[in-house]
Amino acid sequence: MALDDKPGVWKSGTGRGRKTPKGRQLDDAALDEVRRLLGERPRRHDWLIEFLHLIQDAHGHLSAAHLRALAHELRLSQAEVWEVASFYAHFDLVKEGEAPPPDLTIRVCDSLSCELAGAQQLKAALEAGHDPAQVRVLRAPCMGRCDTAPVAEVGHRHVDHATPERIAEVIAGGDLHPVIPDYEGFDAYRAAGGYKVLEELRAGGDFETVQQTLLDAGVRGLGGAGFPAGRKWGFVRAEPGPRYLAVNGDEGEPGTFKDRFYLEREPHVFLEGMLIAAWAVEAETAFIYMRDEYPAVLEILRREIAALEDAGIVAPGYIELRRGAGAYICGEESAMIESIEGKRGLPRHRPPFVAQRGVFDRPTLVNNVETLHWVARVLREGGEILSGVEHNGRTGLRSYSVSGRVARPGIYLLPAGSTIGDIVEAAGGMAEGHRLKAYQPGGPSSGLLPASLDDVPLDFDTLQEHGSFIGSAAVVVLSDHDSARDAALNMLRFFEDESCGQCTPCRAGCEKAVKLMEAESWNGPLLEELCQAMADASICGLGQAAPNPIRLVMKHFPEEV
Secondary structure (H helix, E strand, C coil): CHHCCCHHHHHCCCCCCCCCCCCCCCCCHHHHHHHHHHCCCCCCCHHHHHHHHHHHHHHHEHHHHHHHHHHHHCCCCHHHHHHHHHHCCCCEEEECCCCCCCCEEEEECCCCHHHHHHHHHHHHHHHHHCCCCEEEEEEEECCHHHHHHCEEECCCCEEEECCCCHHHHHHHCCCCCCCCCCCHHHHHHHHHHCHHHHHHHHHCCCHHHHHHHHHHHCCCCCCCCCCEHHHHHHHHHHHCEEEEEEEEEEHHHHCCCCCHHHCCCCCHHHHHHHHHHHHHCCEEEEEEEEEECCCCHHHHHHHHHHHHHHCCCCCCCCEEEECCCCHHHHHHHHHHHHHHHHCCCCCCCCCCCCCCCCCCHHCCEEEEHHHHHHHHHHHHCCCCHCCCCCCCCECCCEEEEECCCCCEEEEEEEECCHHHHHHHHHHHCCCCCCEEEEEEEECHHHHCCEECCCCCCCCCCCCHHHCCCCCEEEEEEEEEEHHHHHHHHHHHHHHHHCCCCCCHHHHHHHHHHHHHHHCCCHHHHHHHHHHHHHHHCCCHHHHHHHHCHHHHHHCCCHHHH
């Protein structure tokens, strides 16, 4: 006798019972479309964000029917799929009865460098010049192209030094795909001796020797923390396997574009450094987490990873390229790992650290793109390329992303002891008619320092006494034409938008700070009390460092507030 025919309390009621499950019902047409998009890919939960991208790219939005179908296909709850999709800025969720967004979206960067270059005026002109039913104009955080500000993105195509006329030309041309720059491909890199070091290490290299070489050269984490790379490798290697490697390519700090610079020119220098790091910690899989704002870089990496597989340097699938979805917080290593696992990018409480429990709760080495670039170069060219450079009592080189009021914004590889004067000089001096007033030494998190502090080396461990830090060496230069107060407000609006919302001190603190900073005059004691609470109680570095712009403007530019 079937189970349902047996007597039992579940059959004692007089009602007829539900014929369908509660909630949204599965749409067969949507399910077929989702299955076609996913193809033969394994239905892994950690690929949820990749699958959301497939649907978004194909349809221009994420309908409730498609999300229901994806949840069914991955055997996940609809709530989990919805909460992940709604966390990321680049996904457009459309409920039943709602109109989908227009086919064309123009994103205008409004971070500090672009705002200095007229981003607000550009956005207003675009809004006035386009029918909102046909073209959607959105503000967007830093796109990592600060050297060509102001910047807009039309579809997936960036427009540098953007004007309404240039954007109109791109739309009229109809090609909204990213422009792939010329770069050194696999064949050229291999012909110049590329991957020779990796092959020698795989054939019989000694980890301790490699580790000491990196320590002697001074290779440090260049995503902002500055921790010695060789020492971190040792921590991960000491943990029981299996182990993973996760590359943090989510350089979302406004003013930073050094990783993009190297990846668009020499991607295999980074890739070889990554594979050397994976060899060092015996990683079972190497994940590359790359921000969605870099569509050209994503395409370059897809091509060159395929070339590595074809050449037999890596097994198919060993390198997993993961595409971010517009969340600055995923630059924090534990939030990035959550995103790699197909979840919302919420920073984890520590301990345990990711070297102990990272991807899938296994020991994970997290390195920045530029760090791995220098790993390959040091092991190929010798540690003296870094340790042999000294300036102002500092050793090594820094890739400074320079933008703002300078004559020639760009990436400048300079001695680590360089001052703001050295950096401005390398960038061709100040822009015509401008005089140095202030500078951001390492992204919004580092705050603003005045021109009077022009003799401080911009390096690790030199700026703490001034209430700042070098971070990712994102230098934005302000002039006497600019307001330090307005610059700080721009930074806090960015933090308010990008707070993940997990902890109250950051979520509510950034919002409250913006409101207080919008007042005609600042309430200094109240702002300082708020800053202290945020710095002391926030879970991760976003909330802990967000007060820096407020404090430094009150300290160095009190006449403005």
